[in-house]
Amino acid sequence: MSDACETLVSQVLSYNPRSNVDLIRRAYAYADEKHSGQTRHSGEPYFTHPVAVAMILTEKRLDDSTIITALLHDTVEDTDSTYKEVSELFGRKIANLVDGVTKLTKLQLSSTETKQAENFRKLFMAMSRDVRVILVKLADRLHNMRTIKHMRTEKQVQKARETMDIYAPLAGRMGMQWMREELEDLAFGVLNPEARRSIIRRFAKMQQDTGDVVDKITADIELELRKAGIRGQVYGRAKRPFSIWRKMEEKHIGFSRLSDIYGFRVIVEQTKTCYQVLGAIHHRWTAVPGRFKDYISQPKSNGYRSLHTTVSGRDGKQVEVQIRTRSMHEVAETGVAAHWSYRDGVITQNPFAVDPVTWVSQLTEQFESADDHDEFLEAVKLEMYQDKVFCFTPKGKVIPLPKGATPLDFAYAIHTRVGARAVGAKVDGIRVPLWHRLRNGETVDIQTAEGQRPQAGWLDLVATGRAKSAIRKSLKAADRRRFIRLGTELLRVAFEHIDKKMSDKALLTAARELEIESGDELLARIGSAELATGDVIEALYPGITIEAGDEIDAARAVVGLEPDQAFQRAPCCKPLPGERIVGISYRGEGVRVHAIDCETLADLENSPDRWIDVAWHSGTHPAVHDVPFELTISNDAGVLGRVCTIIGSQHANISDLQFVERRPDFYRLKIDLELRSVEHLHAVVMALEAEPDVAMIERVRNLSKQD
Template sequence: MSAPAQAVQTGGFETLARQLAAYLTPDDIAAIRRAYAYGERAHSGQQRQTGEPYIAHPLAVATILADLHVDAATMCAALLHDVIEDTTATSAEVSEQFGEEVAALVDAVTKLTQIRFETREQAQAANFRKMMLAVAGDLRVMLIKLADRLHNMRTLRHLSADKRRRIARETLDIYAPIAARFGMHTLCKELEDLGFAALYPLRYRVLDEALRRARGNRHDLVGKIETTLRHRLDEAGLQYRLVSREKHLYSVYQKMREDHLSLSEVYDVYALRVVMDTVDACYRALGVVHNTFKPVPQRFKDYIAIPKTNGYQSLHTALFTPYGVPAEIQIRTEEMDLVANDGVAAHWRYKNPDGSGSRAEQRAREWLHGLLELQRNAGDPQEFLDSVKWDLFPDEVYVFTPRGQILALPTGATAVDFAYAVHSDIGNRCVAARVNRRLVPLSTVLESGATVEIITARTTTPHPSWLSFVVTGKARAAIRHFLKHVDHAQAIALGRRLLELELSRLGTPMAQVPEQNVAGLLREFSAKAMDDLLEEVGLGKRLAVVVATHLVSGTPPATERRPRSGLRRALARVAPRWLVGKDARHTPLAIKGTEGLVVSYGKCCRPIPGDPVRGYVSVGRGVVIHVDDCPSAKDFAKQPDKWLDVEWQPASDSRFPVDIRVEIEDQRGQLATLAATISDMDCNIASVQIANRDGIHAVATFTLEVRDRVHLARIMKRLRTIKSVRRIIRKRG
């Protein structure tokens, strides 16, 4: 390193040392100085793409963290965070020089640094899961990573355009939301603005220029409001600090895009913040503010009494002013202001008397603890990523348990989300809900202030349809986890039935199959146990006829040893009559509608008991039932090995969806008459659509849940007795 460059770096550390002297001991600063010297030697000869010596980057990361007043171990790890990955230094060496705590932090950050996000859609879900689980062990790991990302974003201009866009996208999708979730809004805002500028440079410049032009006029108006408020607060004898803030550029852009607003319609670009010394003074200041300007209805939010999930606390209100511009006011204490800006990092500036740390830190740890539960329930990395994304940066509603406990849920959360937020067992067994003492469906979207009570039953289990309306990651992961286990058991049961059916056709019951044949089959298919093979048969991944033939003969699987014509002859023994003629041996698979997720019914033809049906073996879905004359039969005719004969088995407790089309005279009240008639026939209406055809006639399409064809015929016969009904048909396809 040249003498001038070395002098610059030394001067840089002295600037950092002066920052550290404000809150760390001389011994701590000496240890941090040693870490800097070690990092400088390790990175000697390396350069950033900016042309600076590489040590400039760790020094900048440490300087960002010094503004947050982090502890000495975090500062040392920040200065050393690249030495293991980019130099010959080892973790053992760092541990020996600076202790196990610093070495563990450096090692964890090194693992995070090796993570790359390729695209927004993919986001390398497996690596994202590793990152979040690593952070769950120590919040300081993410603080270093966020500071590292911030400095990289500040120097992004030195990279190629493609790299700039990729890094900006992952910053906006992953790192900025995590910073917000940790309550670190100051850092989050800068990450968002830098990412916005790199990803959409033209939009950034246009919006920035528009804000500059509007700033003068709006600033004058805010100044008048500020002067009025200062006068009234002084009259009330309150001690306060009044500051104005401007909404950062990316936040303005998001609001304009999501709410379809022009810049002039975004009235909260500027806001005033009143900082008080106590919580009591905050509410007194609110009274003064509301006596000065009339509040906008429905815009007051008390985040002091009910903090946000990331620990944020403040009073928010919007005011009508005589200057033609509404004003947004935030009122909070000094501690709340610190937490609002620094989030979990406020832990080092403010310690609760009980040593528990800031509220933001407590909330962040609760969220990270929830990630561990998601990890246990998530079946694969992509599912884990999808679940976490629901929980990053949510708008929130606040609801109460019957005992008065407050729960924060994302906007759009339903009664099922609430049930899982209380406890996973409550969610798995919920059957209904009461909102403000009124019975409501489980899909009901909750509103702030509601009191929610969940009704459970021991025999109830999660339903796949819940996935269509739950919004929290915890609920989604828990439902999927349960259904996968149910899926597994049902697939094994169906696979056993299919295999026993084929074995009976070959004249060899399962109990008579030689054990060596079973062992040979498992080896051939690389299956650990018979249940694994049965599951593959039930899900359609392996043909039951091939497995049965091998079990009986003990020879290699038919698909591997027989020519195509031989396989066809083998399949002819079990193929449906309509494919191979009347002489084929024919023992249908009995179905009754209660087989679960591995037996499903084609939406193309909506089969119901009484319809002549066939089963199609679909990979991953098990057996899909179609009516005989379904158009799908023609599409699958070239795959005779995938079709099974099936027959209905009586089951009085099952209901099946079916579509009917009713042409009626367009008169007032006719839809209600039709619905009442259907309900009288012990039939549930799943959905209804109505369309006016010519001003005189209308067409109503109902999806009904019926027991069988006889039940449907009775309903249609009853509907034909209504005078306004002109025609009824059962819809197909």
């Protein structure tokens, strides 16, 4: 057996003396034989790669099955090996793990958005079956990135982008921060090599000028611990080039002004000692406001626990200090993989190691509700990239949220119904807008109202996949109801044009003829402009068509009046062609046409002699019928111009515009539009509702009752 095999076996035995080394040796020999004759881009024997992947995993003291899977992970993909053969030689459990890694290897995660989303679903399905599949895949990607220089340039860029977008955040989400940092830095070296070299050069120059700051600050912390009688180990290091670059980009500052580029870690034995260390450090150095996080009392979902604080240390340089126990440190280094870590031949009984089954179910719960691929992909990326903040309900319950979350995210995290009915929020007793960015430790009280419904603009206010998914579902349901109402009105007018009556039976017959599953679906398609009313008429009455004809004279737009009777639209409801109407005679003023649902008509029920049966003339009406609306828009540059452009694009004219209310964040307007018909009205309203900066548009009815 080769020296490399014995080195691997020795490494496993160092933490697991009870390891089945015979099975590991047989897996090594099997994979070595299968990959015989294959080479990597560097010219090395291909089998050096699976051995390196296995060695990466032994550094985290993982179990035999994971190590053997690492050795075999490319055999089924790249050789004549089969699942059946692996199962017979090494057992079904290992064969399933190898099969899972093989399937992940085939996923093109950097392909088009839809394809990428489908593959992300498969990735999370594989993760839900056994997280160790992902651990092997991450180690595989890490070794490939370490040796990426041997690939073609275009392939390097593709793999680096895929690593930065997917594998590095996934490693971080699993609690393997060391792997995330190395993957990001390796990808950074490919995607922006000059920036990375520049940071390394500047860092070297700074060390030359100031000496080894890390050693000095480490000694300072150790001195403070001795003074306080605390036993602990202190480790320090400069942050990786990509981490420094990201801070420069986020803060929009140059390297010379960046102070937080050193990180230090204090490892102690007991939890209570962590807080004693924190006190000693804060007693010696000034804490930077807003940079303290207590992940011990509020751990991350992957089991991560630690105290984080940033202080102004030697020469005013800001340094981050992480304080944790040894058990916490093992989980911080290994993340979810700590569940399979061995020590002295048995799985480590670490009280902080998270159950991977529970972790995966929490991670994937919200994704199951995503209706389409884009929503799923968005939710996954949001979840993988997020940094947590912890807020409280008024009763003291902790709600973990991603950094940048708003009260709306908080409301949806409590319950979907609370989110949907949210109208305001108080943070630490002070009223704040729904777009307020929450901070650690804030107490959030959500105000709700029964009549409230999610608005389209809310999608831009929330940061969690759960909230976005719930808002989209509600908006889709509301759109469907609106489309059904609009479709009903449009189809009713179409039936009246051919002197027919619309009925449930007619709807069902047309739906069956057009191969649509229901009458409501048919109406929804008409309302959303997916189906024309003429198609329904043609399906039911072949040969009959609705002719547009010449434009109707506005003075003769109503039928049912005497030749000498004049009419006007009632100012209280201002009906439009296409709406059901009734005429009311007024002495000396002729006839006023009201919408059939106008509130004024209730006062005229005892005067039936004044009621006249009228209807709109069938055909095309001119756009001369003014209709008042109330409109709420964002107070931002260019919004009013875009609103006017949208109205113009729908061939509607603005006859009047008034500012009713001006606020720092919104304007409320009264606007009169000249419209052709009820169909024209719905087209304008739909176009405006689609504009993100339009918060509300409402037609104003019953402005004043008529006697």
